[in-house]
Amino acid sequence: MLELLVYGIILGSIIALGAIGITIISRVASRMSNFAHGDFMTFGAYIALVVNGTLLSGVAFLQQKVGPLTFGLGLLLALVPAAILTALLAIGIDQWVYRPLRARRAAPILMSMVSMGIAFAVRGVIYIIWGADFHFYFSGIRRMIFLPMGIKIRPDEIFIMVVAWGLVALTYLFLGRTRTGKALRAVADNPDLARVAGISTERMIVWAWGISGGLAAIAGILYGVETQLRPEMGWGFLLPLFAAVTLGGIGSMEGALVGALVMGIAQQVSTAFLLPTYKPAVAFIIMVLVLLVKPEGIFGRR
Amino acid sequence: MQIQGLLSFLTSFAIMAAIYGIFSLGLNVQWGYTGLLNFGIAGFFAIGAYTSALITTAKPTGVLADYVTQAVGFNQPFLVGVVGAAIASGLMAALIGLLTLRLREDYLAISTIGISETIRIFFNNERWLANGPEGLVGLPKPLHDLVPPMYYNFIYLIIVLTFLVLIYIALQRGIRSPWGRVLRAIREDEIMTSANGKDIFRFKMQSLIVGAMIMGIGGALYAHYAGAIQPGLFTPLFGTFIIWAMLTVGGTGNNRGAVLGAFLVWALWSWSTFFILRVVPASFQTRAPFIRYILIGLVLVVVLLKRPRGFIGEETHVSKL
Numbered sequence: 001m002l003e004l005l006v007y008g009i010i011l012g013s014i015i016a017l018g019a020i021g022i023t024i025i026s027r028v029a030s031r032m033s034n035f036a037h038g039d040f041m042t043f044g045a046y047i048a049l050v051v052n053g054t055l056l057s058g059v060a061f062l063q064q065k066v067g068p069l070t071f072g073l074g075l076l077l078a079l080v081p082a083a084i085l086t087a088l089l090a091i092g093i094d095q096w097v098y099r100p101l102r103a104r105r106a107a108p109i110l111m112s113m114v115s116m117g118i119a120f121a122v123r124g125v126i127y128i129i130w131g132a133d134f135h136f137y138f139s140g141i142r143r144m145i146f147l148p149m150g151i152k153i154r155p156d157e158i159f160i161m162v163v164a165w166g167l168v169a170l171t172y173l174f175l176g177r178t179r180t181g182k183a184l185r186a187v188a189d190n191p192d193l194a195r196v197a198g199i200s201t202e203r204m205i206v207w208a209w210g211i212s213g214g215l216a217a218i219a220g221i222l223y224g225v226e227t228q229l230r231p232e233m234g235w236g237f238l239l240p241l242f243a244a245v246t247l248g249g250i251g252s253m254e255g256a257l258v259g260a261l262v263m264g265i266a267q268q269v270s271t272a273f274l275l276p277t278y279k280p281a282v283a284f285i286i287m288v289l290v291l292l293v294k295p296e297g298i299f300g301r302r
Numbered sequence: 303m304q305i306q307g308l309l310s311f312l313t314s315f316a317i318m319a320a321i322y323g324i325f326s327l328g329l330n331v332q333w334g335y336t337g338l339l340n341f342g343i344a345g346f347f348a349i350g351a352y353t354s355a356l357i358t359t360a361k362p363t364g365v366l367a368d369y370v371t372q373a374v375g376f377n378q379p380f381l382v383g384v385v386g387a388a389i390a391s392g393l394m395a396a397l398i399g400l401l402t403l404r405l406r407e408d409y410l411a412i413s414t415i416g417i418s419e420t421i422r423i424f425f426n427n428e429r430w431l432a433n434g435p436e437g438l439v440g441l442p443k444p445l446h447d448l449v450p451p452m453y454y455n456f457i458y459l460i461i462v463l464t465f466l467v468l469i470y471i472a473l474q475r476g477i478r479s480p481w482g483r484v485l486r487a488i489r490e491d492e493i494m495t496s497a498n499g500k501d502i503f504r505f506k507m508q509s510l511i512v513g514a515m516i517m518g519i520g521g522a523l524y525a526h527y528a529g530a531i532q533p534g535l536f537t538p539l540f541g542t543f544i545i546w547a548m549l550t551v552g553g554t555g556n557n558r559g560a561v562l563g564a565f566l567v568w569a570l571w572s573w574s575t576f577f578i579l580r581v582v583p584a585s586f587q588t589r590a591p592f593i594r595y596i597l598i599g600l601v602l603v604v605v606l607l608k609r610p611r612g613f614i615g616e617e618t619h620v621s622k623l
Contacts, residue, residue: 026408033408035341097603109339109407110606113546116341117602120543124595131589235538239419242412250406281423284416291401291409 003151004268010157010226012264013164017219018237019244019256020171021212027188027251028208029094030102032111036093036119037216037241038234043122044086044217045224045233046130051078052137068145068155070138071225079163082221083214090213091206093118099202119235126231135229160222167218168257171211175253180207188251239280240267243287249297258298262286313455315572320462321524323564326548327469327557328516334555334616335477336509337489338403339411344541345418346391346514350521351531352425353390354383355438358526372438373431380444384465384522391518392511399507410510418542425533437532441525462523466561469516473557476512485509486555539595544571547601555616562613567601 018041025034052074056062062074097118101111144152175181186194187204195201223233244263248255263283270282290297325343332338340346361367361375376382398417402409426435445457476482484505487495496502525531535541544567552563574594582590605612 033411035411097607100607107337109337112408112411113333113339114603114606116543116546117599117606119599120539120595121599121603124592124597124599127592127595128589132592239412239416243416246409246412250408275427277423277427280416281420284413284420287416288401288413291405291413295405 001269001272002149004272005265006151006153007157008265008268009261010160010264011268012261013161014219014222014226015237015240015244015264016168016257016260017164017215017222018241019248019260020168020253021215021219022241022245023251023253023256024184024188024208025212026245028184029098029205030111031108032098032115033108033242034212035112035115035238036122037212038236038238039119039122039126040086040090040213040216040234041220041223041237042126042229042231042234043089043220044082044213045220045229046126046135047082047085047217048075048078048221048224049130049135049137049229051081053135065138068143069159070140070142070154070156075137075221075225079218079221083217086217086220087210087213089122090209090216094205094209099205102205123231123235130229130231132231137224137229156225160226163218164222167215171215172253174211180204184208236280240264240283243283246287247290247297249299252297252299255297255299310452310455313459315568317455317459317462317527319565319568320459320466321520321527322545322548322568323466323561324462324469324520324523325517325545326552326560326564327466327473328513328520329545329549330513330555330557330560331473331485331509331516332513334549334560335482335485335489336506337407338506338510338513339407340414340510340513341411341538341542342414342416342418343517343545344536344538345414345421346394346517347521347524347541348418348421348425348533348536349391349394350387350518351525351536352432352438352521353518354380354387354522355441355525355531356432357386358383358442359438359440370433370436370438371430372433380442380526383526384519387518387522388515389518391521392515395511395514396507399510403503403506403510415538418536418538422533422536435533437530437534439530441529441531443526443529458527462527465519465523469519470557470561477557481505481508539598543598543602547598549612550602550605551612553612553614553616554610556612556614559612559614566613570597 018037022034022037025037026032052071056074056077059074062077063072065072066076097114098111101114142154142156144154147153175185183194183199184204184207186197186199187201191201194204220234223237240263244259245256247259247262248257263286266286267279267282270278274282325347329340329343332340356372356374357376357378358380359372359375360377361372362370394417398410398413402413425432428434432438443454443458444461446454448457477485484495484500487500488502488505492502548563548567549560550563551567552561553559571594574597578587578590578593
């Protein structure tokens with residue numbers, strides 16, 4: 001049970017990374033819900049596969065496993081181009097699709113709907129380039145380390161938590177301390193007032209998509225390290241992601257983080273009683289319960 | 303012979319297109335007229351199909367019971383199945399509506415995704431209910447003893463078209479009534495409509511339920527046409543987003559457009575099968591079907607960007623005057 005709790009926190013860290021991205025977009029970019037977020041995660045994960053597995057596969061010292069981890073420096077290096085490319089994809093889609101819709105003053109709900117179209121198109125591209133088969137970042141046995149109280153954990157999973165929460169902290173610092181971060185928050189709170197103060201809302205939206213896409217890519221890679229890569233991995237993540245955001249209250253960062261941990265833990269602990277295939281359903285049921293009891297979410301303001 | 307082959311191809315094409323037309327009409331009530339984002343059509347599709355299957359088949363006995371398990375089997379006629387499907391689907395909509403319709407619009411979207419995925423997983427895992435992943439087979443075909451089996455599809459096409467026309471007429475009347483005008487008013491401006499004394503929640507609920515009942519009927523019609531259903535059919539692509547593409551292409555907010563879109567997109571879909579089999583090199587054939595993901599996705603995006611009204615678009619005047 002305690003072990004499932006730990007696994008839940010690991011899964012929750014990945015969900016948290018994804019959920020912040022959704023929150024940023026829903027606050028800054030016209031209050032839309034980006035239903036393509038899961039597929040951005042998948043995209044990032046596959047880019048890292050190409051960079052590490054194909055481009056850098058010949059470089060021996062990059063493929064040497066780092067300490068007890070199952071992968072080498074190559075994958076660490078691959079985080080950067082994967083995040084950048086996914087950020088560019090997100091920004092590109094925004095410029096091509098959402099910007100004209102914003103200019104037309106389209107309803108947020110319409111943009112949310114369009115994002116579902118984007119989700120399918122991105123997934124289609126992934127299917128066509130990489131096929132429907134599973135892919136792995138590494139081959140061979142996964143080593144375990146034993147913690148007190150009979151908890152088994154893989155070194156990779158410690159890496160996942162460090163990277164995930166490190167990036168969450170960085171995002172926080174960025175939003176709290178830098179000029180751009182403050183401008184982003186200003187746009188989130190009141191776009192009109194921000195514009196009057198001389199902030200370019202369009203530029204801030206570009207930033208928002210960049211951050212959101214980059215974080216999504218890293219989340220996807222971490223999920224790939226934990227399990228395996230398949231084209232539907234991101235779609236399967238969509239429900240826990242939005243359940244986490246809902247649980248915390250749409251638009252609240254802290255809420256999204258707490259929601260992510262709750263979702264991760266609930267999904268993993270549920271496997272003690274239910275078939276693992278029920279995990280997405282568990283996320284959904286918890287979300288329903290939250291909507292029943294506290295529809296505005298834990299940290300929600302409305 | 304050739305004519306006959308073509309005719310039977312066209313018939314089965316028209317049956318599926320008409321069934322999708324019914325789904326598209328259901329979605330049009332929810333999204334086209336009221337602005338409700340239902341991303342879980344596949345769930346209502348599945349509920350309709352399974353409800354009708356469980357109502358119209360008999361509970362297996364003897365040797366068959368070793369291979370097929372289902373919780374119930376009432377052995378009732380086809381029409382009872384269709385009505386049951388509509389009711390079950392409507393009840394599920396009421397449940398989701400109760401939870402989400404008072405909240406921000408996105409909650410409905412994510413909840414409908416949730417319920418459709420949950421239903422699919424549930425039917426897949428719970429073997430006792432409806433035979434798990436293998437699903438149910440041998441669903442009864444209504445009026446099947448009227449003509450020889452090879453002509454049966456003509457009969458079924460007439461049945462499906464009858465449903466399509468009846469639903470279409472009912473919706474056209476509904477949308478031209480004061481009820482329909484309130485729905486469109488809600489879509490355009492909720493606060494204004496509320497200020498005019500309309501109970502937003504109630505009207506949204508009615509719209510969601512009516513749309514879902516139509517989808518339930520569509521699910522039942524599909525089940526009895528295919529004769530076999532399994533959870534794997536009700537995927538987001540095949541069960542939900544192809545219908546979104548149909549409505550978007552045809553014309554959101556126009557019932558004629560909804561039906562037209564169903565025929566157009568289904569034609570493209572069927573044709574793309576030929577295309578993929580003939581043109582694409584053999585080594586690529588396992589991946590080529592996924593071109594459809596891109597196709598459906600791009601259709602949604604490009605139509606909304608370049609031609610938001612779709613092929614026909616909404617009528618500007620719906621009253622007689």
